[in-house]
Amino acid sequence: MRLLIIDDHPMTCAGLKSLLQAYYSPVDIEARHSAVDVLALAAGADYIFLDMHLPDMGFLAMLELLAPYMSRVILISAAPELGAVQQAKNRGARGLLLKNADVNHILEGFKRIQAGEKVFDDIEAESTAYVDMLTERQRSVFDALLAGLSNKQIARVLAISEHTVKEHVTAILSIFGVRNRLELVLSQQHKV
Incomplete structure (x- = not known):
């Protein structure tokens, strides 16, 4: 399995990479801290973990760049915006995993995505909480x-x-x- 992690925080990249390497073998993981040169890597990746807040490229521009590979995109964010998540979902993104979720939640979400599900539970729960407010x-x-x-x-x-x-x-x-x-x-x- 080939994975691509795009996140501007080196610690997030390293942590997610270590987690995935510990649970999946063999796995080839590339990590990038910016949008530079990700298109060539995206073409060969089975899944693309995409940070929603990259400083060098806006989120919508990143979705446009990755348009041919949206069925492989998994959003990662600590503070996802409902509208942005919905736009990515409408374009074919596979799911959303929260950076501040526990390890088992992230692994379970990724397993569900691999099984063919679209996983947006966290944002849907958040949306319900907003309505309650x-x-x-x-x-x-x-x-x-x-x-x-x-x-x-x-x-x-x-x-x-x-x-x-x-x-x-x-x-x-x-x-x-x-x-x-x-x-x-x-x-x-x-x-x-």
């Missing part, structure tokens, strides 16, 4: 956003001002860590 009014606005209503329509339905709707929308986007309504909707697609 909403106030009752924010939940009403959230449901209306998922239904595709505009701010004006939400204001009419909930009998509140459009300004108040905008404040709730801003708070909801912040809670979910997304930049706009589209990212919010995409992050919730698995539930709709």
